[in-house]
Amino acid sequence: MAEDLQIAQGDKTAQYTSLIPQIKGLLEGEPDLVANLANVAAALKEQFNWFWVGFYVVKASELVLGPFQGPVACTRIRKGKGVCGTSWEQATTLIVPDVAAFPGHIACSSLSQSEIVVPLIRNGIVQAVLDVDSEHLAHFDETDKKYLEEIVALINI
Template identity: 75%
Template sequence: MAEDLQIIKGTKSEQYEALIPQIKGLLSGEPNLIANLANTAAALKEQFGWFWIGFYLVEKDELVLGPFQGPVACTRIRKGRGVCGSSWEQAKTLIVPDVEKFPGHIACSSLSKSEIVVPLFKDGNIWGVLDVDSSDYNQFDETDQLYLEQIVALLS
């Protein structure tokens, strides 16, 4: 198990390419889901310094707050509400350049300006979402989607 994270500078792709093997190392041999979600959120926060990174887990008809890095967050989100609930309902990654322009956005923090939400699949079912918020507009793009989808696949 890796215990030290190597923070890499460079392009966004280079940072992800260096981070993914380190996340694999953190997850290797650890069967506890909460530990793995927590370390994944911490690794992403340390590498990229985004405002908020965390997981919401499906519990009946709601997403319930799981391990995260950042300020306190919304605890429960209904399916179809906000970016997280919409990603769950649509079963796809959502990239939001300006959260204030997203219909039904749930403002857990007024400091959040852009967001990406990636669903976590297992056996074709969504069991949670990775939610990443930035205090900058237009922070996330297809590169983030590509690599974050690879990262969440490691958790399933």
């Protein structure tokens, strides 16, 4: 697929349903994990203009910063720490409407107000997490969860 993203208008569902086939096209035939994570992060950032979109990859006993779009970020996160580490530990998607109210939240940026973290699970093991931050409170919902989980499932790792 050409690396030309068509930005969709409309409600959140319409935007995701337009974006998913484009992401499939970007991933198709590309075996390199870093390239694929980078393109997924860029496509999501372009479509939704979120504050921060990126991946943390499991390496040994911690999450290590991977491809992302947005301001500089925390480089390493331990299992069970912050939203990302908790999502990894629980192997579940976490929607946090107010990061200040999340116990143990790691404030990589004081501008981040809400967050969703989606684990990338293969063979029952979390391999990475997709982390998305917004500068608005309660920005993410079940619609985001549904479609971001679908997008993460497309990534070969």
